[in-house]
Amino acid sequence: MTDTPESDQGTSSAVEGGDAPAPAPLKINILTLFPETFPGPLGTSLAGKALSEGKWSLETVDIRTFARDKHRTVDDSPFGGGAGMVMRPDVVDAAIDAVWPRRGPLIYLTPRGKVLDQAMVRRYAAEPELTLLCGRYEGVDQRVLDAWDIEEVSIGDFILSGGEMATLVLLDAVIRLLPGVMGNSESGEDESFERGLLEYPLYTRPADWQGRVVPEVLLSGHHAKVAAWRRQQAEEITRQRRPDLWSGYAALKKNDFNKG
Ligand SMILES: C[S@@+](CC[C@H](N)C(=O)[O-])C[C@H]1O[C@@H](n2cnc3c(N)ncnc32)[C@H](O)[C@@H]1O
Numbered sequence: 001m002t003d004t005p006e007s008d009q010g011t012s013s014a015v016e017g018g019d020a021p022a023p024a025p026l027k028i029n030i031l032t033l034f035p036e037t038f039p040g041p042l043g044t045s046l047a048g049k050a051l052s053e054g055k056w057s058l059e060t061v062d063i064r065t066f067a068r069d070k071h072r073t074v075d076d077s078p079f080g081g082g083a084g085m086v087m088r089p090d091v092v093d094a095a096i097d098a099v100w101p102r103r104g105p106l107i108y109l110t111p112r113g114k115v116l117d118q119a120m121v122r123r124y125a126a127e128p129e130l131t132l133l134c135g136r137y138e139g140v141d142q143r144v145l146d147a148w149d150i151e152e153v154s155i156g157d158f159i160l161s162g163g164e165m166a167t168l169v170l171l172d173a174v175i176r177l178l179p180g181v182m183g184n185s186e187s188g189e190d191e192s193f194e195r196g197l198l199e200y201p202l203y204t205r206p207a208d209w210q211g212r213v214v215p216e217v218l219l220s221g222h223h224a225k226v227a228a229w230r231r232q233q234a235e236e237i238t239r240q241r242r243p244d245l246w247s248g249y250a251a252l253k254k255n256d257f258n259k260g
Pocket residue numbers: 108109110111112133134135136137138139140153154155156157158159160161162163164166
């Protein structure tokens with residue numbers, strides 16, 4: 001796919017036509033003990049450009065400002081004993097309350113959550129607003145998660161030291177899907193996961209690099225043959241590397257075939 005900002009390739013149709021309203025920007029609220037983390041890498045490249053163009057906006061809420069004692073304590077030891085500390089429900093609740101009115105999902109990044117996938121990313125990219133709670137220590141008191149009916153999301157089966165990196169990952173995936181952020185409107189559609197398959201192999205110039213040549217079909221200019229080759233490669237790679245994805249894709253394909 002092409003990660004080229006749209007404005008690098010010419011103006012968008014909304015600007016050309018002058019009448020279509022620009023899509024509403026995505027508002028992103030981040031509740032964190034480390035607000036200085038943001039926008040971080042999201043201030044560069046495509047996401048950074050989109051931020052400066054107003055395609056998304058960012059508000060960070062410093063959870064520590066809601067601590068009630070003079071030491072600005074945000075955590076305490078777990079009831080029942082055990083290692084580490086837990087983020088206090090009263091402090092986290094006050095931080096959540098500060099983002100009001102809130103028009104979209106409230107997401108807590110946690111290894112216990114539903115593992116993020118491209119379908120979830122697409123759903124989040126269609127929201128008007130996202131609020132993300134970054135955990136630290138051993139995590140957040142369960143009662144505040146229950147009280148706010150928070151959506152729990154994981155970025156994979158490993159443990160980070162805080163939710164900030166997970167938030168950056170989720171947001172990077174979401175922001176690139178916002179209207180006008182990627183150059184070519186089709187560029188997202190061919191990517192891994194979008195059709196239930198991993199991506200086919202990619203090649204660019206030179207056609208012969210150190211004796212390794214590009215598959216001939218890609219030089220043929222025959223669009224149907226290129227598409228068929230790519231599909232076959234994507235299927236083969238998915239079958240070999242990701243049996244979990246492959247079984248879902250194969251079932252869908254069989255279903256389509258049976259429908260005629
Ligand atoms: C050290 S971790 C806590 C791990 C927790 N005690 C457990 O065993 O599940 C601190 C914080 O990092 C974030 N975090 C760690 N790994 C994550 C992952 N894989 N996905 C999303 N967030 C993660 C969460 O916000 C979590 O509250």
